[in-house]
Amino acid sequence: MTEQRDTRIKRLKMRSMRRGIKEMDLILSAYADANLAGMTTGELDLYDALLEENDQDLYQWVTGQAATPARFGSLIGEIAQTFQN
Structure with a gap:
């Protein structure tokens, strides 16, 4: 069975705010609240894949401490x- 869009968005929001480190909880939950509802299915797929990544890596990518993998480049930007706004 396919996950309904609203259920998927709720799941992604929950995963965004229940991370391994508090900094990523704050960063990703702010992004999720502001953007998930307006994303296409493909964009949600990419965000879902991003949430599978390690928090320490994500934090370094978002803060510019490490190079972001090409597939996540625009999303991390x-x-x-x-988060900066």
């Missing part, structure tokens, strides 16, 4: 921009 958006997340960093949302």
Whole structure:
């Protein structure tokens, strides 16, 4: 059975705010609240894949301490921009 869009968004929001480190909880939950509802299915797929990544890696990518993998480049840029605003 396919997950309904609203259920998927709720799941992604929960995963965004229940991370391994508090900094990523704050960063990803702010991004999720501001953006998930307006994302396409493909964008949600990419965000879902991003949530599978290690928090320490995500934090370094968002803060510019490490190079972001190409597939996540624009998404990490958006997340960093949302958090800085």
